[in-house]
Amino acid sequence: MQSRVKSLSVNQFTLITSLFYVFVFNIPLFGIVRQGIEKQAEVNYLFIATIPLFLILALSFIFSLFSVKYLLKPFFIVVTLISSSVFFAALQYGVVFDYGMIENTVQTNSAEALTYLNWSSVLNFTLTGLLPAWLIYKADIAYKPFVRELAHKLAFMGTMLAGIAVIGFFYYQNYVAFGRNNDQMKRYIVPTYAIGSMIKYVKVNYFQEPLVYKVQGQDAKNLTQDKNGKPNLVVLVVGETARAQNYEYYGYNKPTNAHTKAYEMIAFRDTESCGTATAVSLPCMFSSMDREEYDARRAKAQDTAMDVLSHAGISLEWLDNDSGCKGVCDRVKHINIDLNSDPELCDGHYCYDQVLLNELDKRLAQGVSQDTLIVLHIIGSHGPTYYLRYPEAHRKFEPDCQRSDIQNCSDEELINTYDNTILYSDYIVAQVISRLQAQGANADTAMLYLSDHGESLGESGMYLHGAPYAIAPEEQIKIPMLAWLSDEFAKENAIDKQCLRDHAAGGGFSHDNLFSSLLGLMNVSTQVYRKEMDLFATCRIK
Template sequence: MPESIAVVRDLAPFDAATIDKREYLVLSRIKTLSTNQFTFLLALFYVCVFNIPLFGIVKQGIEKQADVNYIFIATIPLFLVFALSFIFSIFSVKYITKGFFITLTLLSSSVFFAALQYGVVFDYGMIENTVQTNTGEALTYLNFSSVVNFIATGLLPALLIYKVNIDYKPLVKELLHKILFMVAMLVGIAVIGFFFYQNYVSFGRNNDQMKRYIVPTYAVGSMIKYVNINYFQTPLVYLQQGLDAKNVTVDSNGKPNLVVLVVGETARAKNYQYYGYAKATNAHTSQYDMVSFQNTTSCGTATAVSLPCMFSSMTRKEYEPRRARAQDTLIDVLDHGGIDLLWLDNDSGCKGVCDRVKHINIDLNSDPQLCDGHYCYDQVLLNELDKALATPVEHDTMIVLHIIGSHGPTYYLRYPDEHRKFTPDCQRSDIQNCLDEELVNTYDNTILYSDYIISQVIQRLQAQQTVADTALVYVSDHGESLGESGMYLHGAPYSIAPSEQIDIPLLSWLSPEFSQENGIDLNCLKQQAASGTYSHDNLFSSLLGLMNVQSDIYKAQLDIFAQCRTSVENK
């Protein structure tokens, strides 16, 4: 029996009910914390658990240094505890404490898991990508590991926060204690800063990515930024662009141009046979005269950023999501120029790019053989393409196929069994628990299946050559990490993103008739593609040029086809 309870029993000859009541009061007191104790313990938990990925970055920084001050390194967790304790104290206010910190803990649990298992950082771009994620996409991240983590580091701590008794003192006394506690935390920070300021500045400058892994401050700051920009700032006045656009195609053979643009998802150049990969991941299109543009980079590392950016007139360095939403896209300018347009989408939507032209989002229950209610194989787009091509093409036309491609982490759900060529593969969503060979094989199967889709599109374009001059362009929105340097998936801040997430494939196929009628020298194009440097910045003007749309917004220096035009001028 605890000594405190024994003392209560000896105080007076009360009846059993009274003794039980006093026992309860004593035991309850043991579970009671002051607001300062609660705040400090919570900060300690956040540092010791949620900031484990941060200390992994610290470890990498230490390994890069020849001379390490380990006393300074030891102060980092202490500094974090002091800093979080100070910040948490601001929100440790009666009536809001539990609700606020339960919400924050559940959120931080998810952020922690994403950083620990996949190396994902929740910056503005990732917040934007998360907000735009549909239900089916979100469910792919639900697996045994994520559920266990959420229970262990989210639900259980949240339950403890809910159950704990917090002893709020009278207002003046509570405020005084809080101020003294916050001052003490600031003193701790100041002392560390006094002795190790230069160490923090130097180490932080050499390991700038550290700040992005601090939980919960960086993710919360990114969320506040996203909410402020999207919900509290005055919308920009919409800007129409390319109203002067006109189609200047020289139609000497009486046939219109028909171009299919395939927008890939999560395909990285590193795993393409066309870019030096040893495995035959382009076996289906290798029979066609494909042009692969080497050294091509994406505008972002997530669809929510890259897709609007690649169709924007802004370059990556100029790009601002808010401005992009308030102005015409490449699709709009093509529309102004008289091009017939159709957007077919089997991914997460066009992110506003195609809103003002005809577009079809695939019904996820439309085909029981190709769809499961959450996703469809990309073959479903071929069916829609067949419907579109059933009507003869009468004017210059561009059809966009937005494929789901290599969307992770459930790569194994992106290809049918008959396209499961590389084995053993990883038939699970917690990809961090797959063997490296299995994970790469699974991803390679998605690349090969996308290559099959492209080959099928080319076959359909070849069948149209009696009525149209046909061409195809394929470009991925961003790349993917498959465990290199401990990183998985995509969405890393661009400044620290590995090449796997930004090096992408850019391919083209031009029928002989299209090349001849549009004056494009294929040999010249292949030479240029092999030696040049390209990016999503090139897409806007290149497609205007390919469709022979003339406009003041067109930039010849960014048109990848311009230097190889022989007889037909776009400007």
Template sequence: MKFFNNRFSTNQFTFLIALFYVAIFNIPLFKLVRQGIAQQGDVNYLFVASLPFFLLFSLSIIFSLFSIKWILKPFFMVLTLLSSTLFFAALEYGVVFDYGMIENTLQTNSSEAFTYLNLDSVVAVIVTGLLPALLIYRMNITHKPFFNELLYKLAFILVMALGIGLIGMLYYQHYVTFGRNNDKIKRYIVPIYAVGSLAKYINSNYLQTPLVYKRQGIDAKNISAGTNQKPNLLVLVVGETARSMNYAYYGYHRATNAHTQPFDIIAFQDMVSCGTATAVSLPCMFSSMDRQSYKAREAQAQDTVLDVLSYAGIKVNWLDNDSGCKGVCDRVEYLKVDMSADNPFCDGHYCYDEVLLAELDKHLGLPVSQDSLIVLHIMGSHGPTYYLRYPDAHRTFIPDCQRSDIQNCSDAELINTYDNTILYSDYILAQVIERLKETQHKVDSALLYVSDHGESLGERGLYLHGTPYAFAPKEQISVPLLAWFSADFAADNQLNIDCLTQFATQGGFSHDNLFSSLLGLMNVTTSLYLPALDLFSSCRVDIDKNSLSATN
């Protein structure tokens, strides 16, 4: 091809690659720009026309710093492949790769990652990533002697900087005002924001000196140990990607909670998550820090509520059918479902959540001599392959979306598929409750269910989750919190169920409540316990509300 016979200087290459990134990879950015402009009253169209040039000049300067003879081709080939993935995620799902999303992505297992593969994603990466990378590899790029190359590069940077300066002189106030009113737009600049977030993640997790591990709650004591006729058993089901607006308990028009309806379920209204991705929400909800003060690095270097419960003599088990506990359960008994095992609920890549019921049966069949907490981490409504989360026998709402490129399904099909996952999770909860009722002769049992975060299903052009919290829609942060108590558990632990049912309707709850609520339910005293955050504190009778926080 004649193109490959042409010689390109490093400056020409830099400008061309920057132009490609502006014209292709930043299409999602300009879609948001268009939305922002549409919301303005007066529009200066010359300012609008300057936006792609401003980005082009800026990327040209940044890219010129990496247009060095020995690294130019491998660097931009890798960057283009990465940017192709970022582009597809932003264009099709509205996903932004900030720090939290990068953390979640790097902690995703291979089985989960493969669910995002589909024809659209493969074609997009080939066309916008692989082919351009091969083109870069084949390009004939000439490099001048070192000092000449340096002078030409400095001249190129100066010209680009003059272009930016000229635009700034003419439209500075427009940029300031538009940027202030549309702050989230900067997160869609490919590849700048994602690369910066990746660098921040690497620095925080691999380059900084590890924090000294902090033990906390070692003063914890179980004040109910030996006082009740039977040990307490709490099963905590941690849901995945379940949003509350698709639950009948929260006013949804469909019977997505038909399986648990016969039980006296308490639904805590207006419950919000700590994050919009599992890697953030899961450690945060089990941490003593609230969402505002939560820092992942500090959370990884200190005890969780599971550790505190263990210090109090509570037996803690974590049974996992999802992507792991993200460090939360590192110091308690842990079981990850073997997806490759010969099991009717597994296909070698994933398992239906029913696989956890057999593991729960094993624990319930053991002699119980101490208060216990069993955590079931379910796959729940994990997308985009929602249709793989429930067996055919639970395919209630049809037609459903039997594909992973969910943006190509109709709205009705997508909602049907997602609702099937909610209904199937409800079936799992009902099965757990039935098992707990069968063990009432030997334990006082209770169940809590809470999801880690919600999900977008095409609302406002967004799919999946992971939107930065400051801009996250309610679909991604509104989550269910459900509770069930056996009569003996309520009686022996002084819980007024009528009071609690009424209290749950008040709303205003969040993942911040989980830490103290678990301590309170298990009657654990510690200086870490905060009565104001314990959802059950105000409805406990014949108990000193402050006794649980005594330092002893």
């Protein structure tokens, strides 16, 4: 008798699991529903009441497909553990696990992953992941003989479909209209959207036949006219997680660009990123494809801007203090900073970006004998541990947020911490320019800086980045892009700096400009170059 009380039928287990998923893991979804309700002039509350019921019926039907002996427990344990992490990311940070976020997660290194480990995440995983997984493991499931079990399952699934049909009969138009007006809802349904994105990622990356590699720009030629006997030396600084609205150059009311102001920077206004995560944006910005046509699989199978520059004989080097170049620099000389290389600047997990300056010094000490591009990939403003991105001496804005569970910091603390990262990145850029100025006797020098994507800091309940591009807020898409050209570089490369400053103020730029702009800046001629996308072409002195 006691055993019967403890036992659950397969259908009971399925229904209980569905209820748990709907009323725990889908709390963020109901937040989106609430926002949708608030936007409507008239609300049919009977329709709204059917949404959780519809979800219970739909998940029960889907879960029934996997509620079979020998598969039931391992399947639901794994899915529950995954769903716990997806739920926490959506609830605390507003992060959605779509294909791009799955790709970004897979490419995240262990040090970066540890920054998300805090008391809030551990407690959530324990209560909504480990505990339910343990209960699933211990559950006493009473399986019936195969034919009877199948009959009960089909009856259960038929009942779920009937319930869905009844709701659809009365409220189909409501669901269509509400879903169309709140398209992001589907991305918050746990576990279907995240699991679907994972399956798509695995299919694309492990089960599709690799594309034939496409070499681009083999006709590339360096057309630099060496009038003064000095080569061009350009440093490209690729920032991390910097958003434009916290830059003084774009009207921000705090001195976050105090270090570079003396260098007459050229700030390109209204610049948009290609993606909202490094794994998407970095390959995209160096690709010959524009964002609208960008395909990650194709990008991996063709030359990048770095490769085309290499075909033209430009000396190239990529110095990385972030999570790697995501394939962009694979075929050119590159160095990933050893996280134990400098006891003053590194802690074994991360290094301050100043370590890149030391590497740049080593490179410049070797001398520059030909046209050269050096890329510095900085860790910049990577969260959530913003406070670990700047040394104590650069902690200018206080009080700041000295913790990784940033959602528990005050708005003032969080903004101050993030602004400190922007100011420190500005210091790094200023130091790069200072070093380029010191090279004036040996080379004509220039610097270009841009970020890979922006960041949400609690606006509309969203934190961090990685939102699907279609629904991503401005904070995650609008990025800074800055240029500095020495007078000698501008003169020898026939660029009118005042014209460029006026052009930059006009706005309307994006990562799409980088590919041809790098080729143009290095005076490389090739069929894959597009003059209309070159930031500098408009201001070339004829």
